[in-house]
Amino acid sequence: MIETLAYFLCVLGFAGFSYKLIEARDSQPARTMWFLSGFGICIALGILVLTPAMEAMLGPGQVFEWFAQLTGDELRLGAIGFAVAFAQSVWWGQRAKLRRHAVFTIATMVILAVAFALSRQQRVGEDIVFAPDTVKYALADKVIFLAYSLVSLGMLALVFGRGARHAAPGLLRAGMWLLTAGVVAAAAWTFWDVDDVRLLAETGRIEAREDVPSAVLAACTIGLIAAGATLSAWSPTVTAVYGRFRAYRLYRRIEPLWTALRAAVPGIALDPGHRLPGGAEFALYRRVIEIRDGHLALRPHFDPALPGRVEADARRAGVPEQHIRATVEAASLAAALLAEEAGRRYQAGAEGLTYLGDADVAAEAAWLVQVAKAWQRCDLVEQVRAETRQRLQTAG
Numbered sequence: 001m002i003e004t005l006a007y008f009l010c011v012l013g014f015a016g017f018s019y020k021l022i023e024a025r026d027s028q029p030a031r032t033m034w035f036l037s038g039f040g041i042c043i044a045l046g047i048l049v050l051t052p053a054m055e056a057m058l059g060p061g062q063v064f065e066w067f068a069q070l071t072g073d074e075l076r077l078g079a080i081g082f083a084v085a086f087a088q089s090v091w092w093g094q095r096a097k098l099r100r101h102a103v104f105t106i107a108t109m110v111i112l113a114v115a116f117a118l119s120r121q122q123r124v125g126e127d128i129v130f131a132p133d134t135v136k137y138a139l140a141d142k143v144i145f146l147a148y149s150l151v152s153l154g155m156l157a158l159v160f161g162r163g164a165r166h167a168a169p170g171l172l173r174a175g176m177w178l179l180t181a182g183v184v185a186a187a188a189w190t191f192w193d194v195d196d197v198r199l200l201a202e203t204g205r206i207e208a209r210e211d212v213p214s215a216v217l218a219a220c221t222i223g224l225i226a227a228g229a230t231l232s233a234w235s236p237t238v239t240a241v242y243g244r245f246r247a248y249r250l251y252r253r254i255e256p257l258w259t260a261l262r263a264a265v266p267g268i269a270l271d272p273g274h275r276l277p278g279g280a281e282f283a284l285y286r287r288v289i290e291i292r293d294g295h296l297a298l299r300p301h302f303d304p305a306l307p308g309r310v311e312a313d314a315r316r317a318g319v320p321e322q323h324i325r326a327t328v329e330a331a332s333l334a335a336a337l338l339a340e341e342a343g344r345r346y347q348a349g350a351e352g353l354t355y356l357g358d359a360d361v362a363a364e365a366a367w368l369v370q371v372a373k374a375w376q377r378c379d380l381v382e383q384v385r386a387e388t389r390q391r392l393q394t395a396g
Contacts (some may be wrong), residue, residue, distance in 0.1 A: 035086035181224045185217055331378075
């Protein structure tokens with residue numbers, strides 16, 4: 001399962017970073033985008049070379065032992081180097097001086113390769129074993145890798161986190177936070193090697209394959225980095241799908257109000273023969289307008305003295321402050337519908353449901369959801385219905 005997830009996220013990472021390069025070729029400095037893509041590609045390849053499938057393809061033995069372990073570590077170092085270069089390029093722009101960082105990264109990779117070669121590891125079953133006189137080189141290999149990686153990733157997390165805090169709300173901030181989370185996951189993935197250092201110092205051997213926690217952290221790293229780097233590519237689609245789902249949910253939740261108003265004023269239904277014409281967003285917009293029209297038609301039947309009484313009763317009944325207004329509106333509407341049915345009209349100027357001024361359809365629909373909830377579930381609204389029904393019968 002974890003291996004399959006790693007493959008999927010690798011493919012996603014390659015596709016996402018490639019698309020990002022194409023998308024940003026005219027709007028971003030080329031080297032900045034290459035640094036970011038290099039980071040993702042190195043991480044993805046670093047996952048692939050350590051999977052059991054790669055071992056099956058190369059065959060067990062010295063070739064895989066050397067190739068997988070050394071290449072995996074070198075790719076992870078390369079990914080970190082690209083990430084630091086990307087951060088410096090974004091932070092300083094054309095003024096970024098990357099030569100020193102490049103030399104330091106390459107030198108670290110060379111030293112790591114030399115220490116790895118001197119360690120003369122041997123595969124024994126599921127473990128990698130080192131001779132007593134070569135354990136020191138294996139330890140040097142691990143310590144160099146950890147020191148470079150953790151310092152660089154820590155600096156990178158601070159840079160991305162600072163950028164996310166200062167970015168304006170929107171895709172940029174969300175992308176920066178995803179990148180920050182990806183770097184933190186990469187640091188955790190790297191830090192997991194501390195256990196290998198301890199085991200190596202105590203026993204002279206380490207596990208040949210990555211364990212499940214390490215594979216999970218690796219998958220999280222590539223997933224978060226790919227998501228953050230390609231957010232502008234897939235976010236509009238996800239937002240559109242979520243918008244349609246949210247509109248449909250609001251559409252259904254205000255249906256009790258609409259049904260009651262349509263029963264009292266059938267003419268508010270603009271096109272009752274079709275369901276969701278024009279999509280969920282347009283259907284929601286139309287339903288809100290129809291509820292407004294129903295309100296206007298019922299205005300002469302709203303009792304102007306009722307809202308004050310209901311508000312006082314709601315406070316005495318312990319209705320939460322944030323729900324009082326919606327409770328008053330639901331009770332006023334319930335009484336107005338009964339008054340309309342009985343032919344009872346009040347003086348001109350009585351107020352109907354309160355709307356939110358210049359609020360958009362989504363905000364107004366959310367307000368109507370609160371009213372619909374009180375309409376269906378509030379005991380006080382049911383009490384107003386009973387009292388209004390009795391009063392109208394007595395007056396009749």
